[in-house]
Amino acid sequence: MTVTTETTDETLTLEAFADTIVPGEKRSLGDRAVAGAAPGPGAVAAGALDLLHTEATGVTAGLPYLAAALNGHATAYAAEHGFDLDVAVPPFVALSSDNREALVRALTAPGHPEKEGWVALALFCNMAFDSAAHLHTADAIAAGHPGLAAMGITTPDADGLWRFPGYSYGRQLANVHPATSVDGSPA
Amino acid sequence: MSTAETTEKTDVLIVGSGFGGAITAYHLAAGGADVTILERGPWLETADFEHDFLLGSSYTRIFDFTVGSGMSILGGNCVGGGSVVYFAAMPRAPRFVFERHGSIGRRMWPAEITRDKLDPWYDRVAESIPVTQQTWQDVTYSGGLWAAACHHSGRTANPTPVAIDNAKCTNCNWMMAGCKFDAKRSLLTNYLPAALAHGARIRPLHEVQQISRTDDGGYRVAYRVVDDEDYRVLQGAGTIDAKIVVLAAGAGATPVILQRSEPALGQMPHGVGRYFSGNGERLNTAIIDEERVREVLGLVREDGVPYEANQIGKGPTVASWDRLDERLPEYERYSLEQLYFPPGLGTILAQVPGADGVSWFGKDKKEILKRWRSWLTIFLMTEDDNEGVFGPPPPTGNAIRISQQMLGRGALSYDPTPNTRHGWELADAECKEILEKDGIARVAPWTNDVVGAYTVHPLASCRLGDDPATSALHPNNELRGHPGIFVTDGSAVPGALTVNPAMTISALAERAVPGIVAAARERGVAVTYGAPAPDGATSARRHVLELLKERP
Numbered sequence: 177m178t179v180t181t182e183t184t185d186e187t188l189t190l191e192a193f194a195d196t197i198v199p200g201e202k203r204s205l206g207d208r209a210v211a212g213a214a215p216g217p218g219a220v221a222a223g224a225l226d227l228l229h230t231e232a233t234g235v236t237a238g239l240p241y242l243a244a245a246l247n248g249h250a251t252a253y254a255a256e257h258g259f260d261l262d263v264a265v266p267p268f269v270a271l272s273s274d275n276r277e278a279l280v281r282a283l284t285a286p287g288h289p290e291k292e293g294w295v296a297l298a299l300f301c302n303m304a305f306d307s308a309a310h311l312h313t314a315d316a317i318a319a320g321h322p323g324l325a326a327m328g329i330t331t332p333d334a335d336g337l338w339r340f341p342g343y344s345y346g347r348q349l350a351n352v353h354p355a356t357s358v359d360g361s362p363a
Numbered sequence: 364m365s366t367a368e369t370t371e372k373t374d375v376l377i378v379g380s381g382f383g384g385a386i387t388a389y390h391l392a393a394g395g396a397d398v399t400i401l402e403r404g405p406w407l408e409t410a411d412f413e414h415d416f417l418l419g420s421s422y423t424r425i426f427d428f429t430v431g432s433g434m435s436i437l438g439g440n441c442v443g444g445g446s447v448v449y450f451a452a453m454p455r456a457p458r459f460v461f462e463r464h465g466s467i468g469r470r471m472w473p474a475e476i477t478r479d480k481l482d483p484w485y486d487r488v489a490e491s492i493p494v495t496q497q498t499w500q501d502v503t504y505s506g507g508l509w510a511a512a513c514h515h516s517g518r519t520a521n522p523t524p525v526a527i528d529n530a531k532c533t534n535c536n537w538m539m540a541g542c543k544f545d546a547k548r549s550l551l552t553n554y555l556p557a558a559l560a561h562g563a564r565i566r567p568l569h570e571v572q573q574i575s576r577t578d579d580g581g582y583r584v585a586y587r588v589v590d591d592e593d594y595r596v597l598q599g600a601g602t603i604d605a606k607i608v609v610l611a612a613g614a615g616a617t618p619v620i621l622q623r624s625e626p627a628l629g630q631m632p633h634g635v636g637r638y639f640s641g642n643g644e645r646l647n648t649a650i651i652d653e654e655r656v657r658e659v660l661g662l663v664r665e666d667g668v669p670y671e672a673n674q675i676g677k678g679p680t681v682a683s684w685d686r687l688d689e690r691l692p693e694y695e696r697y698s699l700e701q702l703y704f705p706p707g708l709g710t711i712l713a714q715v716p717g718a719d720g721v722s723w724f725g726k727d728k729k730e731i732l733k734r735w736r737s738w739l740t741i742f743l744m745t746e747d748d749n750e751g752v753f754g755p756p757p758p759t760g761n762a763i764r765i766s767q768q769m770l771g772r773g774a775l776s777y778d779p780t781p782n783t784r785h786g787w788e789l790a791d792a793e794c795k796e797i798l799e800k801d802g803i804a805r806v807a808p809w810t811n812d813v814v815g816a817y818t819v820h821p822l823a824s825c826r827l828g829d830d831p832a833t834s835a836l837h838p839n840n841e842l843r844g845h846p847g848i849f850v851t852d853g854s855a856v857p858g859a860l861t862v863n864p865a866m867t868i869s870a871l872a873e874r875a876v877p878g879i880v881a882a883a884r885e886r887g888v889a890v891t892y893g894a895p896a897p898d899g900a901t902s903a904r905r906h907v908l909e910l911l912k913e914r915p
Contacts, residue, residue, distance in 0.1 A: 197724045214729050214730075232418040295813055309707060312420075327706070327732055327735035328671075330674060337414050338537065339533035344499075345507040345662055347499055350513050353521055356684075361524055
């Protein structure tokens, strides 16, 4: 498959958006999409682009338009704040991580006319990190999925199911309300 | 498969198979009526439930997240409805709730419904599900931590009554994906199999769109068949004629069906699609300081770890009810319940404690995600102001579906009033006071700026009442002006309950059944009332049969 400039720009732009939601460390010295604002892997390394390209999300068909709109907003943001953007990368990618964050805050704020689209995009970027919704969870954990690992989600039993034999401190830890009815409800 | 060319017939057509649908279906079928249930979601059984966040697994097949303007609704979308995805907390509503005035300046519940009057119906549900009280040995680490923190700040805390067989529970915390271990006593384990045994039919993936009248005084219900994988795709269509229609599609869907039916049925009562309540719900996330849990509260697990148990458990096990005090002013009463919210939807709205401004995404948010095992989620159920209103219905269903499953855009708008905000602020502050005392945790509420407020317990969008101007239903659950249509789901509940509402929704559905039986009999259906509990138990039935002798 030939990778077109458009595809590359779209990918870089969406990666930069995902990296704004859950920031991560750069994948290489020359990594422009990932800003390197936080240690450890972020949403991009967690597979945000794979999830966004999963048709079941319902956002896949809209990605080219979202990426183009995001770059339009980035260009306007730079003009408004009086700075030039590096033209070697898409405008949103050219923003610093602080400016990306400020722009995403504005786009997802109550009252922004495009809020719902940006919130949906953010939701799936976060989901790639916190639940790896593009992968079977047990497989993702076995493969060391960085988001699930960072959150400390435990490994399931051999049959792929979770069971926690230890679950309780096993003793009364508070007085119950004096007005509790016999079935245990509020009176 | 049914097609639009053939119209089938049934005595009673029930829309939805959650609490309001399953309970009425069981009693009507057991009483001899021909009952058909149309359920828009799929029919999954124990073997189908998965521990998997992959899109397309049971988690997304049976669960809906409908975003509105200012309010998003999370709810079940499967045979068994909310009971399959819920956390099975089953407290009765406190006495003062039935005396609430809410936004209308006078008692909003029908005069004939009080806690005392509802208790025999609660008893029927408790026997049928069954509902049991948890012991402190059943209480999870997270519930225990919440109890200990409440005690440390001079408050009480109660193990909640639940619909869980604790002997079977593995504390996997996958309740929202359906219970793999048959420990949760969902409707798949009681009312629904009993209804089927008495001849009721359930048709999954049948989404009711509209109701119209038939020439003989009955109703014609039109449905579309939903694709079993991509819910955005509707396939067949059909109609079923019924003498009685019971609407129990959930408070996010029942009013939408009625709105869409208005051109055919005639004017709807004012309360249809208005007075929606999100049960005053709100969440707070606490990031626990493990060492302070050990030092201040003296808690340590068997393995020596103080807590780190967010992933372990079975939803809510402990609630603090100190503010459920009838002497307090309305909008200042609430419960504070320990809860679990799984990843997927359960982290995005959490904010960074102590942050200035927006913190639901970004590098500081990532730092708290890395502390996820030490999260404790507290669920606030307050008194809201019934301020939700449904706009014009979408072309089909109750939402424009965005994703293949789960995510959709609905027509609900909700602009919280100062009363509602006041309750949230008080509850947030108390939560913070309890958990930040002596450095046990840092706490922040979830943001309402991303998807608006949110509720897992939508209520009141088609509510009961004595006043035609502010309610949709007569006190017997019949739709005003449309005899033979009954509403028995959460939309019938007049307002926020300050506790988890499934028990009250169920008790109201049980209470509605004798009236539905009487209406069916008037329409020539050979049906009687008086079935025992689904497993044959009869002690709770005795009390309600006594009560029914007093009804006019």
